[in-house]
Amino acid sequence: MNANRLRDKSATTTPTTPSADHNDEGMVRGWARFWFTPTPSLGLHIVRFCAGLLFVFWLLPFANHLDDLFGLDGWFDREAYAKGLEKSTPGQRDVGGPEDRGMLEPVIGWSLLYVPRIGGSSAGLAAAYWCSLAVFALFALGVVPRVTGVLSWLAVASFTAGPAIAYDGDGYLLVLAFYLMVGYVLLGQRTRDLGWTRRLFGSWDGSVFARWLGRPSDEARPSLGAALALRLLQVHLAIIMVISGLHKLQFGDWWGGYALWYPFYPAGRATLDQARAHAAEARTYLFFLSAAAYAVLFWQIGFPLFAWRRRWRPVLLVGALIGWLADSFLYELPLMGPALFIGCLAFVTAEEWQALFGLLARVPGLSGLLASPAPAEEEAVEEPEEKAETPAAAVAKEESSTCITVGQS
């Protein structure tokens, strides 16, 4: 099966099920269609590339503080771990929770850095750190992605385990790393006659080097693994958005629309005079601040209503971009913004990526970079031959997406 053929077929095939039927389909059919419709792996590759870069830029700034942040003799040392995991005795005050367990037991997870030879030694820690950075870079580039995907997840999980430096944004990294690992472990496994090396290490076909290596591209090949990983990431992100939005509603400042006031006047840095600078036009000022606060609430709580709809894609992506800028410059929080934005990229369909690359290809100098390598003709056998056009039709039906060839429009 050739990606061009796929594109041609998808372009000429009218979905056999009208949209009215689509709405009437049973729950089982809808479930199966949502989860088990293969999708081109292009979206997964793009999320992988962006997430891999994010992992690198997350870990790199800590280079001079490894022992402090991650070592077993660092800010949170072995003695603290031992005490944090001690069971509380009856009568002992325990603010960690009502149950008879260590106060940090719910917080502390596993980490490879807890191995004394790694976390207890500066050399071991440095080796783990630089190896992790190398793994992240290789994963971003798509080099042996099945292995680097698993190693990336192990590294992200290990370097986010320390309770003293725990930060909400780390949760996004874990979500991205986990689902990307799942996606790349599954990607292409149903390909017939797959050699054991490619089955074990993954393919170069989705790497950024594919075009220079003359490798066939797998971007347009429908993949169940890519579909599952992207769907799981999408749903998990939707859960995060809704629950975070509902959590905001537990605080009166969000209901009152004052929530965005506080990051503008951070405690300890803003002076009373600065806070009163807009007193003359206070109502107008608060009008816009409260409208913005409610826009945030609507965007988060309403996330599942628009995230999967193509017409609302600008709302999804522009909202995520604004969130990135606000998190970075207003709240001064690293990680959260870019991680959320990358998560939202998982909703973008292959057709939309193609349209974007088609536009970018018109920019002088970019056309060569965006030229697609040859499609992976010999491996497009993930599904029975007689069903060759069905994934494209399904994706076209649900999200107006098709199996396409990037940069050849």
Place this chain on the structure above:
Amino acid sequence: MIQPRLDHSVLQLPRWLYVLASVVIIFHLGAVSARVLAAMSGPWPMGQDGSGEVYPPQFAASVADGLPGKYLKAVRLDRDFHFTSNRPNQPTYRMEVKLKDEHGQVTQTLTIPDPNANFWVQHRQQALVSYLAADATMRTPQSEVIPPPGQKAPEWTYWKPVPNSMTKAELAKESVNDLARGMTVFVPSDLEMLFVRSYVRHLRRTHGATSVDVTRVAHDPIPPAVMFDSGYTAAEFEARTYSYGDLSK
């Protein structure tokens, strides 16, 4: 065995594989959903008792404590995503540390977050310092505590206001019978002390200090009401300091 057509577009898989994959998906996302619901919520208004946090719904807590919770912990997705940044009206904290030699002379003073560290490290230092805000409240007994024969009345370690100061407090350890009856006092939580003591041990190891004095500095946020109410003064937003004293012992 080939699965009968579910949908013309859906990948044809054996029925058992559909069922297995569906069970795995439902289990995974069910565990994630239970975990995000199994979080303390609030503060909610609670009648005459003021406000307080509420325990999570039991079905979610039970699921999150069972196999799904253990699974999520194993794959490190056990987050409830109740982000700290969702709470807008929070004070900010910093830690001031005085390192002393064997003669009690201050050899170095550190501020955490370190203004000279890069932005990302400062942010993690801020995460560490935020644990210092984990004070708990306790209410003193309404009547005198009579200890068992031969024993003393229990002693409480609490934040005692410094006389003639509205913004300073220090850790004091006193018999519970010496405290005013039925009064709410702020006490450093076990969690807070765990983090502070660990950090002090780290500083002693890395700086060779004999003793370490730690002070927590808190700044309250300025509310939007200051735009309408000229009664607020800058003194109300002065830093509050809480001295842990020498934590090397």
